[in-house]
Amino acid sequence: MKYPALLPFAELLPRLAEFDAIIDVRSPGEFAEDHLPGAINCPVLDDAERIRIGTMYKQINAFEAKKVGAALVARNIGTHIETVFADKPKDWQPLVYCWRGGNRSGALAHILAKIGWPAIQLDGGYREFRRHVNTSLPELAARFSYRVVCGTTGSGKSRLLQTLAARGAQVLDLEQLAEHRGSVLGGWPSAPQPSQKMFETRLWQALSAFDPAREVFVESESKKVGNVRVPEQLMERIRASPCIALGLSQPHRVQLLMQEYDNFVDAPETLAAQLECLVTMYGKERIGVWQAMAREGKLPLLVDELLVQHYDPAYLKSIERNFSQYTQAFALELPDISPEAFDAAARQLHPA
Structure with a gap:
């Protein structure tokens, strides 16, 4: 299998136990509001950085925002690799997600895969998990x-x-x-x-x-x-x-x-x-x-x-x-x- 692989949310729940870590790369504020059970927070942008980049998207343009954001993301990912992931063996398999399975989780999953870890990115991200909780809770309650x-x-x-x-x-x-x-x-x-x-x-x-x-x-x-x-x-x-x-x-x-x-x-x-x-x-x-x-x-x-x-x-x-x-x-x-x-x-x- 070529990594990072993209995992459809529909396949997630039966496979959760397969992963050695579930990594939420959203900002600490997003993570504190809610996250997948068992997830750890390794933000690629902190709260202030996320606001800064979002403001640049709206007030300047996407290119300038991505350029500044890429430097911040790279720096933060480097810190995580040197600290949180430093002792992980080669067969360590993390699941990585962000808000909707886009750029933030994609950046970390790509670099982890390039290092040699079999990283998997969650398609749809937290947004799909939240949608699942909303729709399944009434059925579970009954x-x-x-x-x-x-x-x-x-x-x-x-x-x-x-x-x-x-x-x-x-x-x-x-x-x-x-x-x-x-x-x-x-x-x-x-x-x-x-x-x-x-x-x-x-x-x-x-x-x-x-x-x-x-x-x-x-x-x-x-x-x-x-x-x-x-x-x-x-x-x-x-x-x-x-x-x-x-x-x-x-x-x-x-x-x-x-x-x-x-x-x-x-x-x-x-x-x-x-x-x-x-x-x-x-x-x-x-x-x-x-x-x-x-x-x-x-x-x-x-x-x-x-x-x-x-x-x-x-x-x-x-x-x-x-x-x-x-x-x-x-x-x-x-x-x-x-x-x-x-x-x-x-x-x-x-x-x-």
């Missing part, structure tokens, strides 16, 4: 039977899903994929959320790995998990599915939330600032009281009040309206928040 873990905030839904996954159950953890706990205070402290496109790619990847003959456990999320939105077809399937009503006593819920939101325990001023987002709902006076409780270290009392006055009323108002089988839900009461309690609950739901 392929499975779901069981929805319901319960008020702090009842242990996420921990139960994690325990089920550890036991080998199929779990679609929307909060994990969205990197957000789903509530107004639910942002992860360590990282921003993925883009909508990346969230959908993660959903596509998770669903693609599941067996349609087995049920999928999922949490009773709202349509939006933080800033990302669950695709409509998937949301409709989840909301029409059988439910599990997970119960946990109020003191244990407070205890669990103190553990899961330890970032606020360690930084009460951050929690006080975050509570500002509730001013329009409860007014400055009540929020001021809650902020004072946070700053004074009265976090168990604050969590208890937030559950009673904010989270529980909102949950009870929406759950029966949005999940049609909730009134017939299987009741599952946790005695405490020990690993043994969650493991026993998981065994009831997934004995195998």
Whole structure:
């Protein structure tokens, strides 16, 4: 075979495991928004360079833009060869792609092939992958039977899903994929959320790995998990599915939330600032009281009040309206928040 070979997107998915690396040559900003699962970013133009060359195309002409762009691309590819690819053996086979399988991926694939590596360029690039995700997600969502873990905030839904996954159950953890706990205070402290496109790619990847003959456990999320939105077809399937009503006593819920939101325990001023987002709902006076409780270290009392006055009323108002089988839900009461309690609950739901 003559390299670099051009791989049609229609042949990509069954062959993904063949490649030693999947190389996305788009700019870091494009890569951060979304990329093929498992890809690494080796940009041939960084974000500023891409803007510069694009501006030259529009304001000067294609020839001048290509001349300047070629020098930048060559320099960047040289850096990658000296660093990222320096230790790769002769039979190392990478798949290279860009936005649509054009000049950027073609430049890197050509040079890798000239060196002697059997590089393959993806025809259609990321654009075709994105089109595939968009068209296949609704079909994937409809392929499975779901069981929805319901319960008020702090009842242990996420921990139960994690325990089920550890036991080998199929779990679609929307909060994990969205990197957000789903509530107004639910942002992860360590990282921003993925883009909508990346969230959908993660959903596509998770669903693609599941067996349609087995049920999928999922949490009773709202349509939006933080800033990302669950695709409509998937949301409709989840909301029409059988439910599990997970119960946990109020003191244990407070205890669990103190553990899961330890970032606020360690930084009460951050929690006080975050509570500002509730001013329009409860007014400055009540929020001021809650902020004072946070700053004074009265976090168990604050969590208890937030559950009673904010989270529980909102949950009870929406759950029966949005999940049609909730009134017939299987009741599952946790005695405490020990690993043994969650493991026993998981065994009831997934004995195998």
